[in-house]
Amino acid sequence: MIAIGEASRQSGVGIETIRYYEREGIVPRPARALNNRRLYSANDVGRLRFLKKCRDLGFPLSDAKALWELSEGSAEDCRSVKELAEAHIASVRSKISELRRLEHALSELTANCDSGNVQCPMLQRLRTMDDI
Amino acid sequence: MIAIGEASRQSGVGIETIRYYEREGIVPRPARALNNRRLYSANDVGRLRFLKKCRDLGFPLSDAKALWELSEGSAEDCRSVKELAEAHIASVRSKISELRRLEHALSELTANCDSGNVQCPMLQRLRTMDDI
DNA sequence: CTTGATCCTGTAGTTGCTACAGGAGTTATA
DNA sequence: TATAACTCCTGTAGCAACTACAGGATCAAG
Numbered sequence: 001m002i003a004i005g006e007a008s009r010q011s012g013v014g015i016e017t018i019r020y021y022e023r024e025g026i027v028p029r030p031a032r033a034l035n036n037r038r039l040y041s042a043n044d045v046g047r048l049r050f051l052k053k054c055r056d057l058g059f060p061l062s063d064a065k066a067l068w069e070l071s072e073g074s075a076e077d078c079r080s081v082k083e084l085a086e087a088h089i090a091s092v093r094s095k096i097s098e099l100r101r102l103e104h105a106l107s108e109l110t111a112n113c114d115s116g117n118v119q120c121p122m123l124q125r126l127r128t129m130d131d132i
Numbered sequence: 133m134i135a136i137g138e139a140s141r142q143s144g145v146g147i148e149t150i151r152y153y154e155r156e157g158i159v160p161r162p163a164r165a166l167n168n169r170r171l172y173s174a175n176d177v178g179r180l181r182f183l184k185k186c187r188d189l190g191f192p193l194s195d196a197k198a199l200w201e202l203s204e205g206s207a208e209d210c211r212s213v214k215e216l217a218e219a220h221i222a223s224v225r226s227k228i229s230e231l232r233r234l235e236h237a238l239s240e241l242t243a244n245c246d247s248g249n250v251q252c253p254m255l256q257r258l259r260t261m262d263d264i
Numbered sequence: 265c266t267t268g269a270t271c272c273t274g275t276a277g278t279t280g281c282t283a284c285a286g287g288a289g290t291t292a293t294a
Numbered sequence: 295t296a297t298a299a300c301t302c303c304t305g306t307a308g309c310a311a312c313t314a315c316a317g318g319a320t321c322a323a324g
Contacts, residue, residue: 050259057234067255070252078252078253081245085254088238095227096231096235099224099227099228100228102190103225105189109189122217127178127203
């Protein structure tokens with residue numbers, strides 16, 4: 001059993017973040033030493049690493065928690081996992097295409113931006129046009 | 133001079149959002165009628181529409197405010213506008229490539245996900261591998 | 265004169281942290 | 295043994311950009 005600082009180092013999850021996860025019920029309350037300090041098992045650290053990977057993949061915390069619970073469940077309900085993951089992939093894809101639309105619009109807006117303009121064409125369009 | 137509801141309709145910015153912008157100093161405090169209700173001019177509505185377009189393009193509010201102020205400035209400093217816009221384009225591009233990385237990782241993770249697995253390969257990897 | 269729409273202020277919730285403040289206990293060095 | 299430096303504790307507030315009330319005032323229409 002290790003202290004929170006060591007658990008943070010081993011999992012890559014910040015100390016304040018670990019305490020935040022505990023407050024939010026994403027991880028259960030850990031054991032405590034006699035001096036009231038939190039104590040983490042290897043399994044606890046494993047869960048933190050799991051959660052971190054999920055967050056790095058962009059899953060919301062609620063999904064990350066659900067995935068861990070699926071992973072702890074007896075049958076490892078692969079279908080539920082796939083559903084969560086595919087919904088997430090869909091949202092990632094829609095974000096990508098939205099950002100591409102933005103990139104395109106921004107590139108167009110700045111295309112005519114060059115020093116020496118009396119009126120900035122980008123501001124001009126932002127002020128007046130309706131097709132943005 | 134129109135009331136806040138009409139300004140909201142004409143600009144596409146929600147009533148609560150308009151009041152939020154005012155609290156945050158993004159827009160100045162508008163005129164008030166004798167009954168204390170806010171009154172907006174055509175110029176005020178124009179500013180709200182401008183801010184909305186900036187937000188739709190993904191600019192943070194602080195940038196949106198700065199762009200409006202540049203647009204109100206005497207010289208319309210096109211270079212400053214371009215700098216803001218290009219920094220924003222860069223951040224949009226980096227978000228896109230990050231999301232593409234995620235999409236790739238997620239697709240790989242779910243590739244072997246099919247009902248009938250005893251152990252879910254995605255959870256397996258999230259629990260054990262280090263290359264995610 | 266009542267109903268329903270609109271407006272007002274002020275506060276709290278959202279997501280996922282991060283950063284203190286102010287205090288207590290632990291470890292290493294002189 | 296004293297003291298400095300570190301780690302930990304609780305609790306609260308801040309970030310971005312809204313959104314959603316609560317509880318009340320005012321207004322327009324029938």
